[in-house]
Amino acid sequence: xxxxxxxxxxxxxxxxxxxxxxxxxxDHLNLLGTKFGCGSGLxxxxxxxxxxxxxxxxxxxxxxxxxxxFVTIEGLTAEYGAEPTHPVQQAWIEVDVPQCGYCQSGQxxxxxxxxxxxxxxxxxxxxQAMNNICRCGTYPEIRKAVKQAxxxxxxxx
Numbered sequence: 001x002x003x004x005x006x007x008x009x010x011x012x013x014x015x016x017x018x019x020x021x022x023x024x025x026x027d028h029l030n031l032l033g034t035k036f037g038c039g040s041g042l043x044x045x046x047x048x049x050x051x052x053x054x055x056x057x058x059x060x061x062x063x064x065x066x067x068x069x070f071v072t073i074e075g076l077t078a079e080y081g082a083e084p085t086h087p088v089q090q091a092w093i094e095v096d097v098p099q100c101g102y103c104q105s106g107q108x109x110x111x112x113x114x115x116x117x118x119x120x121x122x123x124x125x126x127x128q129a130m131n132n133i134c135r136c137g138t139y140p141e142i143r144k145a146v147k148q149a150x151x152x153x154x155x156x157x
Contacts, residue, residue, distance in 0.1 A: 002062055006031065007075025017063035022046045024062055025072060033073035033105045037133075044132025047106030048072050054106075054113045073105035076112065088112050091149035099136035106132045111146050120150055 004011045006029060013028050025031045025048070034057055037045030041056035048057045049071040057070075076086050085093075088111045098104045107130065114121060114129040121129070126143050134142065 002066065004029075004062070004065055005069045007071055008069075013062070015062055018061045020058050021048070021060045021062060021065055021070070022057040024065075025057060025070075031072045031074050035102055035105065037103070042133070043103070044106040044110065045103050047109050047132060049109050049113060052113060052116060054110045071109070073108060076109065086112065087152040088115065088145070088149040091145040091152065095141050095145040095148060097138050097141040097145050099138055103132055103134050107134065107142060111142075111149065114146065115150055115153060119153065121146060 001012050001014050002017065004013055004024065006025065011029055013024055015024055015028055022034060022036060025034050026036070034048055035045040036058065037043035039058050041059040044054075044056065046056055046058040047054050049055065050060070050065075050068050052071075076089065077084060086108075088108050092098065092104065092108060097107075110130050110132055114126065118125050118129070123143055126146050130139075130142060130146070
């Protein structure tokens, strides 16, 4: 039995220690917003936040998750006190970022982490930090949404 802190809740899971966090989230905790993309940590569809930093969950074995706090797209608003919608999610909606939407939960979580560290990012900051792959090529809209969210988050704690 392993303990896993996800979205502010400690879960006990009976899973092999080498099981990737992605599959624990999806198959055992039913948190389906985190997507499987490449399985190699390259695409970013499986991105979650570990202690506030973006992490490819397909590459982290459950055994390495102990003692860390994870946030998935399902827990974003509660974790950051942004009910009902986090400013990054709201910007994604207003800018109409997603086309297919498959990469969006990972993109949004990467943007949240970026804005926490760099509240007023340049295009270069965004391009360096947002290294998730979008097969639809919505990168210009992602930049716009990140900048819009940054403005919306000015002055928020």
